[in-house]
Amino acid sequence: MSEMFCDRLLDAIDEKRAPICVGIDPIVESIPAAVREKFKSRNESEAAIDAIFEFTTKVLKIVSQHVPIVKFQSAYFEQHLWEGVEAYYSLIQEAKDMGLLVIGDVKRGDIGSTVAAYAAGHLAEQSSGDDEIATPDAITVNPMLGLDTLEPFIKTAKDYSRGLFVLVRTSNPGSAELQDAPLASGQTWSEMLADKLSVLAADKGLVGSHGWSSLGAVVGATQPHTMQSIRGRLPKSIFLLPGYGAQGATAEMTRMAFRDGRGAIVSASRSILYAHEEAKYSSQFGTNWEKCVEAAVVDMKREVGQVVGIA
Amino acid sequence: MSEMFCDRLLDAIDEKRAPICVGIDPIVESIPAAVREKFKSRNESEAAIDAIFEFTTKVLKIVSQHVPIVKFQSAYFEQHLWEGVEAYYSLIQEAKDMGLLVIGDVKRGDIGSTVAAYAAGHLAEQSSGDDEIATPDAITVNPMLGLDTLEPFIKTAKDYSRGLFVLVRTSNPGSAELQDAPLASGQTWSEMLADKLSVLAADKGLVGSHGWSSLGAVVGATQPHTMQSIRGRLPKSIFLLPGYGAQGATAEMTRMAFRDGRGAIVSASRSILYAHEEAKYSSQFGTNWEKCVEAAVVDMKREVGQVVGIA
Numbered sequence: 183m184s185e186m187f188c189d190r191l192l193d194a195i196d197e198k199r200a201p202i203c204v205g206i207d208p209i210v211e212s213i214p215a216a217v218r219e220k221f222k223s224r225n226e227s228e229a230a231i232d233a234i235f236e237f238t239t240k241v242l243k244i245v246s247q248h249v250p251i252v253k254f255q256s257a258y259f260e261q262h263l264w265e266g267v268e269a270y271y272s273l274i275q276e277a278k279d280m281g282l283l284v285i286g287d288v289k290r291g292d293i294g295s296t297v298a299a300y301a302a303g304h305l306a307e308q309s310s311g312d313d314e315i316a317t318p319d320a321i322t323v324n325p326m327l328g329l330d331t332l333e334p335f336i337k338t339a340k341d342y343s344r345g346l347f348v349l350v351r352t353s354n355p356g357s358a359e360l361q362d363a364p365l366a367s368g369q370t371w372s373e374m375l376a377d378k379l380s381v382l383a384a385d386k387g388l389v390g391s392h393g394w395s396s397l398g399a400v401v402g403a404t405q406p407h408t409m410q411s412i413r414g415r416l417p418k419s420i421f422l423l424p425g426y427g428a429q430g431a432t433a434e435m436t437r438m439a440f441r442d443g444r445g446a447i448v449s450a451s452r453s454i455l456y457a458h459e460e461a462k463y464s465s466q467f468g469t470n471w472e473k474c475v476e477a478a479v480v481d482m483k484r485e486v487g488q489v490v491g492i493a
Numbered sequence: 494m495s496e497m498f499c500d501r502l503l504d505a506i507d508e509k510r511a512p513i514c515v516g517i518d519p520i521v522e523s524i525p526a527a528v529r530e531k532f533k534s535r536n537e538s539e540a541a542i543d544a545i546f547e548f549t550t551k552v553l554k555i556v557s558q559h560v561p562i563v564k565f566q567s568a569y570f571e572q573h574l575w576e577g578v579e580a581y582y583s584l585i586q587e588a589k590d591m592g593l594l595v596i597g598d599v600k601r602g603d604i605g606s607t608v609a610a611y612a613a614g615h616l617a618e619q620s621s622g623d624d625e626i627a628t629p630d631a632i633t634v635n636p637m638l639g640l641d642t643l644e645p646f647i648k649t650a651k652d653y654s655r656g657l658f659v660l661v662r663t664s665n666p667g668s669a670e671l672q673d674a675p676l677a678s679g680q681t682w683s684e685m686l687a688d689k690l691s692v693l694a695a696d697k698g699l700v701g702s703h704g705w706s707s708l709g710a711v712v713g714a715t716q717p718h719t720m721q722s723i724r725g726r727l728p729k730s731i732f733l734l735p736g737y738g739a740q741g742a743t744a745e746m747t748r749m750a751f752r753d754g755r756g757a758i759v760s761a762s763r764s765i766l767y768a769h770e771e772a773k774y775s776s777q778f779g780t781n782w783e784k785c786v787e788a789a790v791v792d793m794k795r796e797v798g799q800v801v802g803i804a
Contacts, residue, residue: 207607225622257603257610263582263621266614268575289603291635292568293665293735296518299568303577310574311536324602326637326660330667349637354604356641359689363682366675371682374674 187320187345188398188420189390192444194250194283199492200483201440203285203422204245205451206273207255208234212456214471231265234258238273241455241475246280248479253285253422253449254318275316284318285422289349291324294331301338305346320345322400322422329378336397340387345396345420350376351412353402353425362408372408376415383419394445395419403435403448410438421446427453427482436489443490454478498631498656499709499731500701503755505561505594510803511794512751514596514733515556516762517584518566519545523767525782542576545569549584552766552786557591559790564596564733564760565629586627595629596733600660602635605642612649616657631656633711633733640689647708651698656707656731661687662723664713664736673719683719687726694730705731705756714746714759721749732757738764738793747800754801765789 195201210218210230217237221229245252254277259270270286277284290300302308308315323335325348332348339346351361351372361372369377376399382388383395390396398420401412413421421439427450439446457463457478458471467473506512521529521541528548532540556563565588570581581597588595601611613619619626634646636659643659650657662672662683672683680688687710693699694708701707709731712723724732732750738761750757768774768789769782778784 209610227621255607255610257601257607257614260578261610261614263614263619263626264575264579265621267571267578271574289601289635290568292600293663296566296568299520299566299572303568303572303574308574310538310576315574324600324635324637326635326671327663328665328667328670328672330670331665352604352638354639354642356639359639359641360637360682360686361639363685364677366677371671371674375671378670 184343186343186388186390187339187396188388188394189392190319191251191283191345191420191447192390192392192394195447198248198250199487200249201447201490201492202249202483202486203251203253203447203449204241204249204454204479205253205255205287205424205449206238206241207451207455208238208258210234212452212459213237214458216469216471227262227265230262231269234262234266234269235273239276240472242273242277242280242282244472244476245454245479246277246282248483251283251285251447252277253287253451255451256286256288271315271317274318278316285347286318286321289322289324291327291331293327294334297331298334301334305335305338305344306342318344320347320396320398322347322349324349325375325379329382332382336382336385336388339396345398347398347400347422348379350379350399350416351401351404351408353404357402357404373411373415376412379419380416383416389418392444393418398422400424401439403439406435406438409435413439413441422449423447424449426450426486436486440490443492448486450482454482495654497654497699497701498650498707499699499705500703501630502562502594502656502731502758503701503703503705506758509559509561510798511560512758512801513560513794513797514562514564514758514760515552515560515765515790516564516566516598516735516760517549517552518762518766519549519569521545523763523770524548525769525780527780527782538573538576541573542580545573545577545580546584550587551783553584553588553591553593555783555787556765556790557588557593559794562594562596562758563588564598564762566762567597567599582626582628585629589627596658597629597632600633600635602638602642604638605645608642609645612645616646616649616655617653629655631658631707631709633658633660635660636686636690640693643693647693647696647699650707656709658709658711658733659690661690661710661727662712662715662719664715668713668715684722684726687723690730691727694727700729703755705729709733711735712750714750717746717749720746724750724752734759737761737797747797751801754803759797761793765793
């Protein structure tokens with residue numbers, strides 16, 4: 183695990199020829215009925231955890247053939263309290279055993295002393311009793327409290343060869359209200375944030391052999407001008423691009439995040455996991471939800487590959 | 494539980510004559526040796542959880558005599574993985590059984606659909622199997638992604654008579670960099686955020702019989718002009734004021750957060766929990782750390798009471 187996160191990620195993308203991340207958002211009500219029904223007789227919370235386990239394991243097996251990295255959305259595990267959190271760590275272990283890199287989408291942020299505790303639980307190597315516990319290769323973090331508060335995350339990323347994706351410009355409809363606020367300086371708030379982050383991202387301890395940094399950024403692919411500006415300000419940061427598919431990001435917006443076919447990963451969650459809900463796939467594969475997941479991943483891989491020029 | 498959070502909080506403050514919150518930040522290395530040594534023979538992670546349980550239970554017993562509310566810092570529980578998270582919920586139950594109100598300091602924030610899952614796990618009523626699980630009366634949330642993303646938190650707060658404290662202006666040294674950024678409009682970024690939040694806080698479904706809202710704000714007591722401006726912009730929001738004691742907030746800064754002796758709670762964590770590390774208390778009480786905790790709470794209650802005019 184001594185190789186830097188940025189290098190491991192870029193190599194894994196090259197190997198799979200897919201700058202694509204599948205988001206693991208296990209929403210119990212959306213899990214195919216065939217999986218949920220197996221656990222019907224149990225009590226509700228046990229049934230939910232069992233369904234999440236079975237569904238996620240099967241999804242991981244399928245997508246691990248096609249993509250280099252998956253992103254676990256912590257909220258859908260935390261919703262099921264400590265049993266959900268235990269499932270989160272167990273399933274991260276499963277993903278790593280299948281050769282996948284893992285992002286923990288936890289969006290944590292706090293004052294510095296508290297961030298050190300979050301970094302220990304979510305990003306450092308961990309153990310419970312005699313067992314080593316798998317933690318994500320990278321996590322998403324929220325910078326609102328200030329750049330100083332990212333330091334314990336950055337130290338942990340360096341110490342354990344892990345990565346960070348800092349929220350810079352998110353993909354939700356209301357994101358512009360606070361993030362695109364025009365400053366007196368002429369920049370937007372997110373552009374100022376990007377400028378400040380670029381200094382941290384250029385730290386020699388974070389930049390790998392390909393010239394990219396393990397301090398990446400989350401940039402929603404919403405408006406072309408935003409993407410272009412933020413890419414220019416953060417030249418070394420690998421971008422995690424949520425919003426493809428279900429949230430409606432277009433190919434053109436994605437294109438601007440890449441530089442010579444590198445430096446970004448496009449992420450889709452629900453449009454892959456719950457492809458069986460779309461007529462496009464269900465009409466072809468009926469109730470075989472696993473075939474739907476696989477077809478959706480293959481389609482996304484082709485579409486993104488064409489945009490980036492690696493198809 | 495049908496009474497609104499804002500009313501329950503204000504009544505509890507009146508009853509205890511203490512607009513004070515004790516932060517539960519169980520940092521294992523700082524827990525008194527007398528507690529830690531009892532669990533020495535066990536494996537490291539079990540010993541940590543056991544020490545956190547014993548220490549926190551004793552702290553809760555002491556402070557419940559003096560203050561209306563405690564704030565659990567989630568990071569120090571998450572650091573111990575799912576067992577830490579289980580301890581978090583169990584200890585919240587203990588605090589509630591002692592008649593304390595509880596804030597979960599989780600600072601969650603994400604896009605709307607994901608926020609609904611966080612709200613379900615952290616703020617709604619919860620059960621595991623046949624057991625009801627105690628959840629906090631209020632949580633802290635991060636608004637960086639946009640005001641639209643707060644909606645599922647607000648809906649859950651209304652549905653379950655719970656509260657929210659939205660980060661507006663934090664107490665850490667680097668907070669000014671992003672939060673005080675001057676906008677083209679002449680406001681700072683935090684002031685704009687406060688203006689937008691005030692509309693949400695004035696929602697009739699959130700404002701209680703005392704005229705205050707269950708949508709509160711986290712405002713670090715760092716610079717008097719910041720406090721004055723944000724209080725003016727958020728007239729109905731109860732302020733949670735971190736930074737008293739260990740982080741160096743002064744009495745004068747705290748004073749401006751109150752209106753007629755109401756509308757704010759001053760929070761201190763380490764300066765209370767680890768008072769045995771301060772010569773002021775250890776010289777008086779020796780290794781009796783529980784006496785140190787009690788004396789520190791009583792001192793803080795007197796100091797804040799004098800500032801607010803209720804001592």
